[in-house]
Amino acid sequence: MRQSHLFTKTRKEAPKDEVAKNADLLIRAGFIHKEMAGVYSYLPLGLRVMNKIVGIIREEMNAIGGQELALTALQDRAVWEKTNRWSDAVVDNWFKTQLKNGTDLGLGFTHEEPLTALMTEYIRSYRDLPVYAYQFQTKFRNEARAKSGIMRGREFLMKDLYSFSLDEKAHAAFYEKAKQAYVNVFRRVGLGDTTYVTFASGGSFSKYSHEFQTVTAAGEDVIYVDEKKGIAVNKEVMTDEVLADLGLSRDSLVEKKAVEVGNIFSLGTRFSDALGLSYLDETGAKRPVVMGSYGIGPGRVMGTIVETLSDEKGIVWPESVAPFQVHVVSVAGKDGAPQRAAETLYNRLVSSGIEVLYDDRDLRAGEKFADADLIGIPLRVIVSDKSLEKGGYEIKDRRTGTTSVLAEKELLSRLGL
């Protein structure tokens, strides 16, 4: 992608109505656009990052047997009444609307009900189980107060997987696999060192649920971390009884603010009972399906990466989610030699399948560097008279700031070519 053609430009001024660092940087760097409070559009750069995150999650979900589908955002009132979750007195953040004929509809804030109802048409026998279905879907939640930029919006993408298992034992085995898949996801997106499996309230069907909490001052949750064991407890369930149960000691816990980037929990038979999802076992006996649900908000992950990995100059993307792998920056020089060399390099890399953002704009070097820092692509290749005299390209690591000069061959080999 030539930066001269890239839709969206950086801006110097911070938006006046954003306090959250994630929204400030993402707007200034041109990744997102704010439509209204708590509602953000994803622009080309932002969508690239979002798609990288989605891709990683998809791989991990497929690896544990997940099958991707796409349910509807429009929801049938009747289905939700069966689980007593239609009433505004029970669920206060519904967005509701109507058909022309007056029929009530809701805009989905989660999908246990419709998917469970759907499964009743396909699950009849123990032979039909288990099923692990997931989707990436826009959820709508009418939050009383939007805040924290893209970390807590009214409309946001969510990966939600629902497991349908034969019994508690089969469910528990899958639950552990899902937990490990989540650990993999957060490691791969660059949040592994700061994300803790956190024990949280389990609801009526299990003792605990597990949250994946990333430590950051921008978080809204308070967790107690046992750094040696690498696990944490949410403040909401922090009691002596729980600590004893988990084998944790108050002395080894450190209080931290954190953001919930993922959450998995067991649902038991709450939804299958309410919606009539059952199967016949080998003996012909009717038994309820045991369910679990597993969520990750890719947008929140993106915001959390910005919150935790950016520096005073801008965003620092991990390689795995960066909008481009390489940022080629040409610096104007004698007779246009650097520009010609940069063009050649750009074409060479693109034809080899490398994702390159090429800053071909006719601007001063300082402005290009400042933009590059703000956008945050991890590997920068500067092509200038200076670098050409030294026999190659100047490589700058966005995270560490270290530079080195590499000959073309070395650069290509570093990129796996």
Place this chain on the structure above:
RNA sequence: CGGGCUGUAGUAUAGCGGUAGUAUACGUGCUUUGGGAGCAUGCGGUCUGGGUUCGACUCCCAGCAGCCCGACCA
């Protein structure tokens, strides 16, 4: 949802009861080219509706929108 604050150009900000200013961005020309360059010139604005007033961007009321604190986040 309770409390508070704020709406001025694409963006960020001054100011005043009497023709709205600056920076940046954008257009044009020239110079410049390794950390957000300079000169010249041009384009562009008072959230909406009422009220007070000879006159309202300014004061008052309502609406709408945004932000902050709290509650909420199943």
